[in-house]
Amino acid sequence: MIWAAGTMMRARTSVMPGRIPAAIVTTGPFAFSRNPIYLGDLAIFASLMLALETVAGLVLLPVFALTLKHLFIRSEEQRLAARFGADYARYCGAVRRWL
Secondary structure, three states: HHHHHHHHHHHOOOOOOOOOOOOOOOOOOOOOOOOOOHHHHHHHHHHHHHHHHOOHHHHHHHHHHHHHHHHHHHHHHHHHHHHHHHHHHHHHHHHHOOO
């Protein structure tokens, strides 16, 4: 997550969800995942559930992933597509949303 945030800052685009992006970031962790920060959120959640030995919490992991997708990722993807068009479409074709 820190690597992704640093990569975004070096590209001079916002790390904050909901803001208009200034650039498509395709380097660093974004070469492997279109959403490395959200992927990090999921990894932290899963790790915490395992550390707390709350296996039932792991059942909620897909729910958390779907929540991130519906509340944040879809609108971010729409903003990127509207701003960057074909360049963003090519990036989506080359890099998966998660991994």
